Amino acid sequence: MLFGSGMLVPTGQAWIPTSAGLIPQSAFARELSDEVRRQLKFFSPDEYLILQSAAERIVGPASAGAPSAAEIDVALRADAFLAGADPEIQEQFHLLLTVFNHPVFTFLFDFRFSAFVNMNDDEKDSYIEDWMTSPIAFRRTAFVGLKRLCMSMYYTDARSWPAIGYDGVFAQ
Amino acid sequence: MILRGSDITKPIRETADVCIIGSGCGGGPVAKILAEAGKRVIVVEAGSHVTPEEFVLTEESAFSNLYQQRAGQATEDQAVLVLQGKAVGGSTVINWTTSLRTPDFVLDAWQKRFGVQGISPKEIEPYFERVEKYLNIHAEPDERHNNLNRVILDGAKKLGYRAHANGRNVKDCNALGACGVGCPIGAKQTVDLTYIADAIKSGTTVFANCHADTIKASGKTKRVTGSVIDPVSHKAKFDFSIEAPVVVVAASAIHSPVLLLKSGVANSSGEVGKHLTFHLTTAVLGVFDRPMYPWKGIPQSAMCDEFLNKSGDGGGFWIESVPATAALAGLSMSGFGKRHRAMIRSYPNVAASIVLVKEIDSEGRVIVNSYGRPSISYKQGWKDLQYLKQGLKEAAKIHIAAGANEVYTLHTKETRLTSVEEIDKKLSAASYGTNEIAFYSAHPLGTCRMGEDPRASVVNSHGETHDVKGLFVIDGSITCTSLGVNPQVTLLALAEKHGEWLAENWKSVA
Numbered sequence: 001m002l003f004g005s006g007m008l009v010p011t012g013q014a015w016i017p018t019s020a021g022l023i024p025q026s027a028f029a030r031e032l033s034d035e036v037r038r039q040l041k042f043f044s045p046d047e048y049l050i051l052q053s054a055a056e057r058i059v060g061p062a063s064a065g066a067p068s069a070a071e072i073d074v075a076l077r078a079d080a081f082l083a084g085a086d087p088e089i090q091e092q093f094h095l096l097l098t099v100f101n102h103p104v105f106t107f108l109f110d111f112r113f114s115a116f117v118n119m120n121d122d123e124k125d126s127y128i129e130d131w132m133t134s135p136i137a138f139r140r141t142a143f144v145g146l147k148r149l150c151m152s153m154y155y156t157d158a159r160s161w162p163a164i165g166y167d168g169v170f171a172q
Numbered sequence: 173m174i175l176r177g178s179d180i181t182k183p184i185r186e187t188a189d190v191c192i193i194g195s196g197c198g199g200g201p202v203a204k205i206l207a208e209a210g211k212r213v214i215v216v217e218a219g220s221h222v223t224p225e226e227f228v229l230t231e232e233s234a235f236s237n238l239y240q241q242r243a244g245q246a247t248e249d250q251a252v253l254v255l256q257g258k259a260v261g262g263s264t265v266i267n268w269t270t271s272l273r274t275p276d277f278v279l280d281a282w283q284k285r286f287g288v289q290g291i292s293p294k295e296i297e298p299y300f301e302r303v304e305k306y307l308n309i310h311a312e313p314d315e316r317h318n319n320l321n322r323v324i325l326d327g328a329k330k331l332g333y334r335a336h337a338n339g340r341n342v343k344d345c346n347a348l349g350a351c352g353v354g355c356p357i358g359a360k361q362t363v364d365l366t367y368i369a370d371a372i373k374s375g376t377t378v379f380a381n382c383h384a385d386t387i388k389a390s391g392k393t394k395r396v397t398g399s400v401i402d403p404v405s406h407k408a409k410f411d412f413s414i415e416a417p418v419v420v421v422a423a424s425a426i427h428s429p430v431l432l433l434k435s436g437v438a439n440s441s442g443e444v445g446k447h448l449t450f451h452l453t454t455a456v457l458g459v460f461d462r463p464m465y466p467w468k469g470i471p472q473s474a475m476c477d478e479f480l481n482k483s484g485d486g487g488g489f490w491i492e493s494v495p496a497t498a499a500l501a502g503l504s505m506s507g508f509g510k511r512h513r514a515m516i517r518s519y520p521n522v523a524a525s526i527v528l529v530k531e532i533d534s535e536g537r538v539i540v541n542s543y544g545r546p547s548i549s550y551k552q553g554w555k556d557l558q559y560l561k562q563g564l565k566e567a568a569k570i571h572i573a574a575g576a577n578e579v580y581t582l583h584t585k586e587t588r589l590t591s592v593e594e595i596d597k598k599l600s601a602a603s604y605g606t607n608e609i610a611f612y613s614a615h616p617l618g619t620c621r622m623g624e625d626p627r628a629s630v631v632n633s634h635g636e637t638h639d640v641k642g643l644f645v646i647d648g649s650i651t652c653t654s655l656g657v658n659p660q661v662t663l664l665a666l667a668e669k670h671g672e673w674l675a676e677n678w679k680s681v682a
Contacts, residue, residue, distance in 0.1 A: 132507070148503050156230065169497060
């Protein structure tokens with residue numbers, strides 16, 4: 001929720017090379033448990049891990065009572081949400097995750113030589129910062145889409161509330 | 173009666189005197205007036221019917237069940253998140269109750285620039301009065317304002333700006349702070365609990381979870397067709413077809429033009445979908461040294477309208493408070509990661525105010541995408557950008573005057589302001605490009621403009637399309653310009669006026 005259509009590709013235009021979907025993904029998802037795999041309705045195992053990895057850095061690491069994005073199952077919640085989203089949004093999220101992660105694009109956009117998921121935490125933060133502040137509008141747009149997805153999945157879950165002092169609507 | 177998608181067990185084949193598409197501020201009053209005039213009225217509503225007892229009172233549930241695209245509707249470039257209700261009762265189910273009359277200078281402009289008849293302040297006054305009485309619209313007494321509204325009233329007073337309590341459509345409101353997720357005690361006088369309920373008493377049938385796809389308008393009888401959506405699986409389960417001599421499109425400024433464009437009707441002017449305005453909105457977050465609890469109490473009960481049409485050009489901005497529930501706060505605060513975590517720890521001490529621009533040179537458009545759904549674009553004009561910058565500065569100054577230690581904007585790159593000097597300097601230098609600052613809109617308007625020139629407008633002064641007799645558009649689409657106030661009273665008054673005209677002129681229309 002809290003993100004919409006037109007994430008990357010405005011209707012009738014192709015801002016991102018459509019060949020992105022043809023580039024094979026890495027095999028980093030091999031380690032994903034069967035239990036998680038069974039629950040996925042929208043993401044491929046690779047996409048799940050890309051989003052989980054991005055969500056950890058976007059939401060911020062667990063600290064002082066605040067659970068991590070993984071503890072809140074942000075990626076699984078996002079998977080369930082996107083499974084029910086409009087097809088144009090689904091299409092664009094598949095594309096976004098491929099472009100965001102794949103070493104071809106990390107190199108083209110940022111002269112980095114590694115897939116996002118293989119970067120260390122500092123590199124990931126710096127890479128996300130580059131998307132957020134990029135002079136290229138669609139990269140900023142993609143960052144906004146990822147941030148909206150991660151933050152809304154995280155902060156709509158009651159487990160995230162105690163650390164920020166929120167007691168829910170109607171709590172009084 | 174109201175039939176939900178889950179109650180519908182076979183395809184719908186109905187005839188009626190009038191089929192109304194949408195059950196919000198446009199469709200509700202028209203349904204009530206025509207049903208009470210003895211017409212057989214059928215309302216189709218794409219959203220669900222949810223009663224006060226059924227509201228779950230979490231953002232997660234409300235976004236999923238009561239908002240368009242689960243609160244994810246946005247412009248193509250994601251720059252503006254467009255929040256709209258999707259339920260029986262439309263956006264009134266999830267709005268924050270602010271109820272204000274259309275400013276006279278706006279109505280004057282509609283008459284002078286667009287030739288709209290019967291819309292002078294004096295002529296529309298009785299309709300405002302009727303709406304205000306029916307919905308129990310009144311201002312809150314001083315002691316009922318929550319911390320966020322107090323910031324506006326106190327800060328503006330210190331700066332010598334005009335600020336005051338605004339009208340609210342509530343009865344026996346307990347200040348639960350749940351307006352945006354559905355009022356669980358039915359205190360908010362929403363369209364489903366008022367106009368639609370009265371329309372049903374006079375025989376109206378409402379089909380919820382029914383999404384209209386096309387209107388066929390050959391000859392005197394029109395046919396509305398679409399799909400009955402299963403409210404759980406969100407899949408189409410049956411089709412529906414409703415025939416009527418009169419059809420009223422009231423599906424909002426985003427969805428009404430899509431329906432007309434898909435149907436290929438009422439667009440000889442080429443104006444359908446154009447002239448979208450938003451009341452483009454952004455916010456400031458003031459951090460205080462005491463708890464403000466930005467999600468508690470009455471969300472919006474006061475406003476500062478000092479800067480609306482101040483220079484007489486019809487533009488400007490106004491400032492209101494905004495309830496910051498957890499997810500809204502999480503995604504609105506700047507940046508990401510550790511810094512975001514640090515900032516959101518101050519959340520209980522934050523007060524949020526929104527700046528809403530009354531556009532004069534910005535405009536957007538709604539077209540149909542390849543999936544048959546709305547694709548929204550919006551281009552901000554230079555004059556409106558200047559008002560937006562000024563609005564942010566004034567809102568930040570109001571927070572500082574009210575005692576905030578620091579103020580943040582919604583710029584993607586954190587913008588922290590601690591003094592008036594810093595406010596002017598940093599906000600003049602900041603970037604306002606696509607996705608460099610978060611924008612919102614809860615007031616899409618103007619995509620099927622009203623006017624007397626069929627070359628430059630879609631509907632006439634009564635809401636009837638220039639092209640098709642008996643086909644009306646009565647909702648936020650028909651405003652001629654941006655309003656400068658939260659739109660529900662304007663739209664309800666227009667719907668009362670057009671519905672009344674339709675009832676009185678039924679024979680010549682149907």
